[in-house]
Amino acid sequence: MSNLIELPILDSNAAPEPATAVAPAPAGRRLYIESYGCQMNFSDSEIVSSILAEEGYQATQDADDADVILLNTCAIRDNAEQKIRHRLQHLNALKRQRPDMVIGVLGCMAERLKAKLIEEEKMVDLVVGPDAYRSLPDLIGQAESGQKAINVFLSREETYADIEPVRLGGNGVSAFISIMRGCDNMCSFCVVPFTRGRERSRDAHSIVNEANTLYHKGYREVTLLGQNVDSYKWVDETGHRVTFAELLAMVAEVSPELRVRFSTSHPKDMTDDVLHTMARYANICNYIHLPAQSGNSRILERMNRTYDRAWYLDRIAAIKRILGPDAGISTDIITGFCGETEEEHLETLSLMEMVQYDYAYMFAYSERPNTPAAKKYADDVPEDVKKRRLSEVIALQNQHSLARNRRRIGQVVQVLVEGPAKRGEGMMCGRADQNNMTVFADHGFAPGQYVNVRITDCTSATLLGEAVA
Numbered sequence: 001m002s003n004l005i006e007l008p009i010l011d012s013n014a015a016p017e018p019a020t021a022v023a024p025a026p027a028g029r030r031l032y033i034e035s036y037g038c039q040m041n042f043s044d045s046e047i048v049s050s051i052l053a054e055e056g057y058q059a060t061q062d063a064d065d066a067d068v069i070l071l072n073t074c075a076i077r078d079n080a081e082q083k084i085r086h087r088l089q090h091l092n093a094l095k096r097q098r099p100d101m102v103i104g105v106l107g108c109m110a111e112r113l114k115a116k117l118i119e120e121e122k123m124v125d126l127v128v129g130p131d132a133y134r135s136l137p138d139l140i141g142q143a144e145s146g147q148k149a150i151n152v153f154l155s156r157e158e159t160y161a162d163i164e165p166v167r168l169g170g171n172g173v174s175a176f177i178s179i180m181r182g183c184d185n186m187c188s189f190c191v192v193p194f195t196r197g198r199e200r201s202r203d204a205h206s207i208v209n210e211a212n213t214l215y216h217k218g219y220r221e222v223t224l225l226g227q228n229v230d231s232y233k234w235v236d237e238t239g240h241r242v243t244f245a246e247l248l249a250m251v252a253e254v255s256p257e258l259r260v261r262f263s264t265s266h267p268k269d270m271t272d273d274v275l276h277t278m279a280r281y282a283n284i285c286n287y288i289h290l291p292a293q294s295g296n297s298r299i300l301e302r303m304n305r306t307y308d309r310a311w312y313l314d315r316i317a318a319i320k321r322i323l324g325p326d327a328g329i330s331t332d333i334i335t336g337f338c339g340e341t342e343e344e345h346l347e348t349l350s351l352m353e354m355v356q357y358d359y360a361y362m363f364a365y366s367e368r369p370n371t372p373a374a375k376k377y378a379d380d381v382p383e384d385v386k387k388r389r390l391s392e393v394i395a396l397q398n399q400h401s402l403a404r405n406r407r408r409i410g411q412v413v414q415v416l417v418e419g420p421a422k423r424g425e426g427m428m429c430g431r432a433d434q435n436n437m438t439v440f441a442d443h444g445f446a447p448g449q450y451v452n453v454r455i456t457d458c459t460s461a462t463l464l465g466e467a468v469a
């Protein structure tokens, strides 16, 4: 690849390099950005938009109208990557009509495939990994001058702490705040440690400041994001090590009117301290996402999750003890991991029966190249068996979601109004404290307002109710 420019490996926490070879973007260049995958990617797109807005790029909602198109991609399962390849084919048709357009791939797929993306998928001009977004203005400039550009350097320090994200497409009520990046866990199935690098925590003051700014702009809910929030650690100017429980309290102190959520917790690290902090602050939502992945201890060991079934159930018992039986709990489940027998799969179903999750994200195992599982174990559960097990998990979860929602009929829940409901004329929607989407008749409510709703009916996905005084 003669025209491939690889930026030198910089400490990207250092001040961004001045654009020496490349002039700043001409005013009014239009940027279109599309995000795939996890909340962290959506949050990163807001950082990217901020970096490029500084350089004069204007956001557009219309890809046809853009000078620069960026796809912020996910690599967690093969089908996520396939979806992006299809999208790239479609965008490439656009590019044939407008050859000056720059198409870039950001995020986890960029990091996983690196230069291959440019070499194999001729339609990509720009490949930028999750820690290299500060170099985007330079790289876009290079791409615009006809050279392919790539920076997939992973940093040990970059947290983008000083960048105020441009909030994209949100409801003006609820926003994400990234509190850490990367992951040191090495779950054997997972590509994230390779695509997002080593774990690092962001300056706690910058997190609190961001929450404060959002609150003053009218936001009423923040979700603190990290791959493993319980291992948040940051040393302040006095040498004190701020834990996740302490950070939660600091953010909760911004205002009792600002709800605080977080994701994702790891069963091996989730302490009672965090649960006690949640119980102490009414504005920290009574909801926890605690991925189990499997209910069988041998499979958990193969997954390198570093806990077993008994440990996981002990953490669930702690949640129910400290936050009460009504606390919202959700999980991630993988079916058909390497070597999973039918009995081991049944243990996942029995774990679900014991916990009675409110919600679950459920997936068939998808082998990711170069992960520890791909190197060590055969992906030997046939595809149809993985899928059948997945449908059993989904069917059971639907029953549980419905049963959990039914328990709330008759209760009054506090809802933060997000806006008009998608279906139903004159209906509003918002989330209850325990994260359930709730729909109720609009009596002139405004987004950002708290409304008490008496639950009268439900489906497995939604609570329905009437506002009460």
Ligand code: 5AD
Pocket: 076, 077, 189, 190, 191, 291, 293, 332, 333, 334, 363, 364, 365, 366, 367, 368
């Ligand atoms: N195959 C299927 N699911 C996966 N996840 C992560 N890696 C894989 C994989 N290779 C799931 C896990 C994780 C969630 C974000 O995605 O359940 O918690």
Ligand code: SF4
Pocket: 183, 184, 185, 186, 187, 190, 191, 192, 193, 227, 228, 266
């Ligand atoms: Fe992947 Fe495990 Fe890290 Fe989550 S905790 S990102 S599943 S390695």
